[in-house]
Amino acid sequence: MGARKSILITGYSLSDYFAELVDCVIQKSQEGVLVNFFFVNDIESQKTFDRLCRYKGKFLRIYNYPKQEDKMSALHAKAISVDQTDTLITSANLSYHGQEGNIELGARIHSKELAKQVEDIFTSLVFKRIFVEL
Template structure:
């Protein structure tokens, strides 16, 4: 059985579901897929061979190793997929990051739309007390709360990028840093197309050093000005 392609968040959800007796043994592919656990559904025969106690022991060992060791980067993808894929869905990863945020979110983006679906989980995080700094090109940042934030307070802190006079440039990066721990870098804009329809590729890492370096790139840049 190979669980290396299964995201840690999926293994944690599976562990919680088993401990809460939401799944009965033998497991079924249909039940696992109904919970969005497509990768685990492919291993259902091996899981049933271990039995519930064996699976819980295995999950505990795998999760402990991941927490104590170096986490592998996770491939994040928007678009059509093969029946089996080791990639995670872009929209799912984005929502999961906002849901797990406990303290801070840094969000940098080029284009935004469909805020209710794409950014709704971020607003929920802010309501829990999370703070967010948003970075975008100056004209996007200046109109962000009016055009892309239909929720009302609390609001993200908006910073705009303005290139030097005569230089044609924009903030084209799309990335998120959560709790100075998780880093998500993606080609996908924070739009319906980018999250659900285009072919987009990204990577998710749990790396506090990279998180600190990336936050510093935005936080110390003289080219960013707070606009809201």
């Protein structure tokens, strides 16, 4: 990942299949790249987040979508935005099946305007306390 300033990642789940992505994100945050993870449904059941949480701090922020009254409500958006210019919006989860087993579709868009809109949406959700920082 060639990020120099920021990375925004959202997703429904994060499996051990993405250990290399987790390593990359941790490394980038240690280099001063601001990483905002907007995840997780049922964070307690996802072991990969234990490792990420050990590195959270000034440059690595992890946000949880807490359980809602509506049991079917979930964070289902999957997007990655890098340096507020390059955005991937996809149907694929960060899991083995999301990458290898399923038929998924996404679009990578190079647009500062779109990247800002994505970031603004999630910033707004933090301010509204829809997401809670871990």
